Amino acid sequence: MGDAGQVDVDWIALRAAAVTAMRQAYAPYSGYAVGAAALVDDGRVVAGCNVENASYGLTLCAECGLVSALHATGGGRLVAFTCVDHNEELLTPCGRCRQLLHEHGGPNLLLESKTGSRPLRELLPEAFGPENLEDQ
Numbered sequence: 001m002g003d004a005g006q007v008d009v010d011w012i013a014l015r016a017a018a019v020t021a022m023r024q025a026y027a028p029y030s031g032y033a034v035g036a037a038a039l040v041d042d043g044r045v046v047a048g049c050n051v052e053n054a055s056y057g058l059t060l061c062a063e064c065g066l067v068s069a070l071h072a073t074g075g076g077r078l079v080a081f082t083c084v085d086h087n088e089e090l091l092t093p094c095g096r097c098r099q100l101l102h103e104h105g106g107p108n109l110l111l112e113s114k115t116g117s118r119p120l121r122e123l124l125p126e127a128f129g130p131e132n133l134e135d136q
């Protein structure tokens with residue numbers, strides 16, 4: 001972490017972790033391997049790959065594995081995220097995964113893009129989140 005809440009992100013290292021995860025993908029049905037990696041607020045890097053199923057609708061996106069890894073290794077908040085496909089090209093998370101990332105990183109989570117990075121709030125404006133369930 002740097003000053004004033006700024007985050008120093010090694011995007012190259014993060015992308016390398018996503019590529020490593022992508023190579024572990026189980027995607028025999030779509031043939032579309034995905035790997036995701038994220039920097040956690042304590043400096044850890046967590047990653048995940050997509051895991052498909054013969055019952056297609058049960059497919060787990062790479063982001064699902066990443067969130068599971070986040071909690072399995074100690075929890076924390078996601079601060080920076082990247083995701084690559086089988087060509088090692090950046091991909092934008094599906095709608096469900098934007099919501100998933102919002103839960104664990106909030107609207108300011110940085111997502112790598114071809115032109116730098118952008119906060120999740122730009123991809124998921126006016127998100128529904130945990131704060132909506134307060135004061136019940």
Ligand SMILES: O=c1ccn([C@H]2C[C@H](O)[C@@H](CO)O2)c(=O)[nH]1
Nearest residue numbers: 030032034050061062093094097
């Ligand atoms: O954000 C996304 C979008 C798609 N996929 C996976 C799901 C499926 O296995 C394959 C094709 O949709 O890509 C992800 O892992 N993350």
Ligand SMILES: [Zn+2]
Nearest residue numbers: 061094096097
């Ligand atoms: Zn998804």
